[in-house]
Amino acid sequence: AQKVTQAQTEISVVEKEDVTLDCVYETRDTTYYLFWYKQPPSGELVFLIRRNSFDEQNEISGRYSWNFQKSTSSFNFTITASQVVDSAVYFCALSGITGGFKTIFGAGTRLFVKA
Amino acid sequence: NAGVMQNPRHLVRRRGQEARLRCSPMKGHSHVYWYRQLPEEGLKFMVYLQKENIIDESGMPKERFSAEFPKEGPSILRIQQVVRGDSAAYFCASSPQDIRDLKNNEQFFGPGTRLTVL
Numbered sequence: 001a002q003k004v005t006q007a008q009t010e011i012s013v014v015e016k017e018d019v020t021l022d023c024v025y026e027t028r029d030t031t032y033y034l035f036w037y038k039q040p041p042s043g044e045l046v047f048l049i050r051r052n053s054f055d056e057q058n059e060i061s062g063r064y065s066w067n068f069q070k071s072t073s074s075f076n077f078t079i080t081a082s083q084v085v086d087s088a089v090y091f092c093a094l095s096g097i098t099g100g101f102k103t104i105f106g107a108g109t110r111l112f113v114k115a
Numbered sequence: 116n117a118g119v120m121q122n123p124r125h126l127v128r129r130r131g132q133e134a135r136l137r138c139s140p141m142k143g144h145s146h147v148y149w150y151r152q153l154p155e156e157g158l159k160f161m162v163y164l165q166k167e168n169i170i171d172e173s174g175m176p177k178e179r180f181s182a183e184f185p186k187e188g189p190s191i192l193r194i195q196q197v198v199r200g201d202s203a204a205y206f207c208a209s210s211p212q213d214i215r216d217l218k219n220n221e222q223f224f225g226p227g228t229r230l231t232v233l
Contacts, residue, residue: 004157037224043204045158045224091157100171102148103208103222105157 002027002099004092004106012112013082021077021109023092029053032096034068034075035103039089051075082113117142119209119225120189127231134194134201136228140209147190148222149182152204164190197232204229 003026013019025034036048049059051068059066063080079086092106120139128134140147145166150158151174163171164184175182179197184190194201208222 043229044226045206047221047224050221093158100163100173102160102163102171102174103150103158105150105159107157 002029002094002096002104004094004104006090006092006106006109008109009107010110010112012114014114015084016081018078018080019082019111019113021079021090021092021111023075023077023106025073025075025092025094027073027094027096027098029096029098032094035091035093035095036066036075036077037091037093037105039091039108041088045091048077079111082111084113084115087111087113119144119207119223121205121207121225121228123228124226125229125231127233128197129233130198131196134197134230134232136192136194136205136207136230138190138192138207138209138225140190140207141211141223144209144211144223146210146212147184148208148210149190149192150206150208152206152227154203158206161192194230197230199232202230202232 005024007022032053034051038046038048049066056068065078067076089108089110091108094104095101119141122137147164149161151161152158160174162175162182166184167186179195181193204227206227207225210222
């Protein structure tokens, strides 16, 4: 079965702090995709990143960085120097052949960034 | 190039009424997916459709829910005889090719329809 676990339900930080959102996944597939989405208070889903299972290179995009570790089945997301506008719910998701490539979402981590 | 469009953005229904949610995929996309997000939860897959075909409806409740994607026009998610537990955000996503195409399985999400059942 496929599963995504985001153990942190809520995280609260003060502006300019770094924060890491954890994501652990389960799959028996050798080929799969991992995603992060942001859901701001307005409710829409904002795509942040897609990573395939064969590419373990870490990625950095501005203040965002992602650490993909197949050995621990984790795909963690770090925001450096957090800002109030980063306050949102962040979802980690998985897509693989076992699930017919449907996207399986974690329960989400709600991030509060206080000024 | 407009993104995925969903309407209405907000829908209020009384128990027992019908709810019809519409999704217009991105231009050139012929694959549509519906997801439901219950309050304080992540999104759960409901159904995957191509034009005039239901490919995977494994996430659809067995009763009262149906979906279609006709040759012309938007995809429709229909909920009959709504109950309070149907209150949720319903997201539609589209992709240009079959989601099982490994290299091109990115889904683009719409803004969602928030259904409130009184």
